[in-house]
Amino acid sequence: MKQIAVWENKKSTGSEFLEVKSSEDNSIAKSSIISIENDTPLKIEYKIELTNWFTKNVKIDLLNLGKSLYLESNQNHQWFDEHGNEITELSGAIDIDISCSPFTNSLPINRVDWRLNKPQSFLMVYIKVPELTLKKVEQVYTLIKEEKDYQMFDYRSSSFQSTIQVDKDGLVIEYPKLFKRKY
Template identity: 25%
Template structure:
């Protein structure tokens, strides 16, 4: 699967599970892609703002993520990083429960669902598991999230059946030619 170049930025309206907005900026780094973004939302009556900086290598494997969450009366920050082969550290401490993950999935971000789609390069009809380092937006808890992607026949957009069994969630995700989410049912819609 060959994707068109990324735009310099993208934005998403968050709806359904939360009400908010996300903006991400993309630039080439020394060894891949640097993504800087911010997402703000109200979710279950709680407000939060998440700032993130992701380093992604040329094979679309996440190498590091710096995440700062702001909440009423509190601010938290974490760093997750990997050797690129699926061995992770959270704030400098090895987290063996995350071993084997190649992607980060920020609950606050629609963008991070682009990472496995780019990395896997699935042909129509192909499927793959894509476990991810999952960072919860409400408290920056880091856990493993098992996910599954199956590429569907394209219509007006690239489409993937997506499953996250832990959340009992299944949806068809739509992506643009650059491999960025256009529609994530119940969560976000591309705004630009």
């Protein structure tokens, strides 16, 4: 199965083209992002390999800045860099959250059997772009509305709160003030 999504970045100038190819329990998401962050033009590509919506690895390339990041996770939620060195401060985190993409919100959303108004807490590796800094953070999602073609989630972290609308496949339709799906 192949899915394509295109998002407009509403916070700054930019857009994202995402393609997800899935077979059985495995998925590969590839994305290209053109954006301007803090007056810096960015050309970003990332690739995420998933098993049952758990992150196996992620590679992010900031093409015009010559910077990149590679992370790999195992079934024990340990994280490793491109050299196989464990990053102990990320231990226990389940997913990634890439600051410049709405797609990574789909990871916990697609993995959980949701019930209305029942919050679910996740430890995430927050990847800030363009700095490529890493931080383990707690994020809480609560399903607040479920319709035939979409779901609405309340999203909270220590410093941010928003409502996120996703389609029946768990891909973001609208993330107010940040991203809007165009395709």
